[in-house]
Amino acid sequence: MRKKIMILISILTISLFGGCAIDGSVEKMMKPPKLSISQEEVKNILKDILEPDAELKMPMNGENTSAIQFVNLDEDKEEEILVFYILENDSMPLRTLILDKKEKWNIIDGIKGIGNDFDIVKFGDITGDGTLEAIIGYKGEGFFADKGLSVYDYKDGEVKEIFNNFYSAFASGDLDEDRIDELVLLKSDREEGKAKAELYKYNKSQIRKIDETKMEAYTNYGHIVVGKATENKVGVFVDEGVGAHSCKTELLIMENGKLKNVFWDDEKEFSDKTFRAYFTESQDVDNDGIIEIALLRAPIASGDGSMAGTPWITTWHNWDGNKELIYKSQSFFDYSLGFYFDFPEKWGVNIAIDGSDPNLYKEEQWIRFNYYDEENEEKHPLLTIEAINNNKWEEKQKEYEDKNLNYFKLGNKADKIYIGILEENTENSTVSEMILDIEEVKANFNIIDK
Ligand SMILES: [Ca+2]
Ligand SMILES: [Ca+2]
Ligand SMILES: [Ca+2]
Ligand SMILES: [Ca+2]
Structure with a gap:
């Protein structure tokens, strides 16, 4: 050559x-x-x-x-x-x-x-x-x-x-912690309506298949991450598209030299435990070294009830080491505003979410988190996050001052400035317990880099 x-x-x-x-x-x-x-x-x-x-x-x-x-x-x-x-x-x-x-x-x-x-x-x-x-x-x-x-x-x-x-997709990594990487090949046969994961390991100077396990058919492998599934077990997290826009995660681990699809239900030949309406990626969201699976739930008292009109809340889960998920925490992702907010534990499940119309002109956009009082069907605002164009900032700031709002800067991205506005304590003790201080809001606010 x-x-x-x-x-x-x-x-x-x-x-x-x-x-x-x-x-x-x-x-x-x-x-x-x-x-x-x-x-x-x-x-x-x-x-x-x-x-x-x-x-x-x-x-x-x-x-x-x-x-x-x-x-x-x-x-x-x-x-x-x-x-x-x-x-x-x-x-x-x-x-x-x-x-x-x-x-x-x-x-x-x-x-x-x-x-x-x-x-x-x-x-x-x-x-x-x-x-x-x-x-x-x-x-x-x-x-x-x-x-x-x-x-x-x-x-x-x-x-x-x-x-x-x-x-169709593959992963590699040290699944059994013997300091040698295994290969996992995912093979989806859409004509046969079957899918499986094959485990390959180096043995006697050859890479050989040592086990295989069934996987859900007719899915698209969208995102794969190999990482800790529990403190002492490494897993392959396979986030896959199901149907038009829904998503599931299959988690593959090695146990006694065998490959195991942990949520798989042998009778049903699938599992709904990780189903969510839209595609989300498994990741170590809290940096503790263990990967979380991201599910979605509709907030209480949410919008028009349509899929697209629902301000979905991301709930993070770890694998329990057996066949179930353990709830860990929740966040709200807003890709159009370019941020996400981790909910404090005390917010629980009674948070209703309002926001500006994402389809309208984007000079100022906002999201509001409210405590929803089910008994009286009342919304009590807790925190508003606004994304404001830099050139509107002075005008907005004057408006906040005039209204005597408890506002503070959260961050910048490109031509946007992010502002948090906290509600003042109220007479309602449940609501005032839910209200955060500025430091808590700052600690839980994250700009999406992508
Ligand atoms: Ca290994
Ligand atoms: Ca070399
Ligand atoms: Ca080598
Ligand atoms: Ca984690």
Whole structure:
């Protein structure tokens, strides 16, 4: 390959750095290197070695979405450079090069895949020898089409494919805490109306399937996170779309060397325990190291009762270690205003939510949390959060002063300023217990970065 490349250097500049515009510049496709090489140097190396019709390709999903990645795959302490690109007209179009600097740059090719895109690129020690393997997912056309997965081991200047299989979605991680990563392949067969998760583990110098478990059919795997499900059990949280916009989470764990879908009901062949009306992602919302599953509930006395008109409250749950969920806390997410608010425990379930019409002009928008007195069917405002355009701020501030409101600044994002307005204590003792102080509001208010 290098011979061919030498001849083509001159044409390359245009094709790789002009024509490669999958999504902007090389810098944008490259995670900054840790090793002692400049981005400029990487660019120059690539100019010299890639075919003229090569286009850099960023993996579509997962955490490693750069077309040029830096990772140490072998036993020295130095990072290799992995370059992901496509040769459109080749029968094995998806290519990965490893560039490994010894006395000079060694170029290791031979990683080839079929498809249109890199789905996911991950690194994990599947073989348990203390070095990382590259796990590359190849994606063809069609949303539900099977994808191809290969695991590559790079050692002594040679790359070997040590495993390949197909998948709809996959996860890797150390599920049984033996310091070796397992692979979990989710396989959804929509024609057969079946889905399963397969557990693969390295054993006797091969990656072998050691177990499988049923999963719910006809779902779309939307978000997968591997993390602690309890203090001493790691799990694969699979957040999946069901129907038009609903969502469920299946949680896979390893127990006595077997794979277990913890909420699965053998009789019903599904589970509704994690069902919610819209898609939400499992995450460690309170940073205690354990992943929470996000369900949704309609607040008391909420709106017109329509799905879209309901100001859904997110309720966070942990797995109980058996077959149930344990309620942990609740939050209100408002993506159009760009913030979320964690409810204090004392708010309980009697919080009604009002807000400005999200479809109207957005110079000022607000959300109000009220205590709802069921007996008297009365709403008592507790806290209002407003998002105000910076250029309206002075005007608004004057208005707050005139009305003698207890207002305070919560934060800024782009051209918006967030203001909290607290109600004063009232005669009603239940209501006044619910009212927060400014510090509590600030501690529970979060700007959504995305
Ligand atoms: Ca290395
Ligand atoms: Ca390894
Ligand atoms: Ca393991
Ligand atoms: Ca947590």
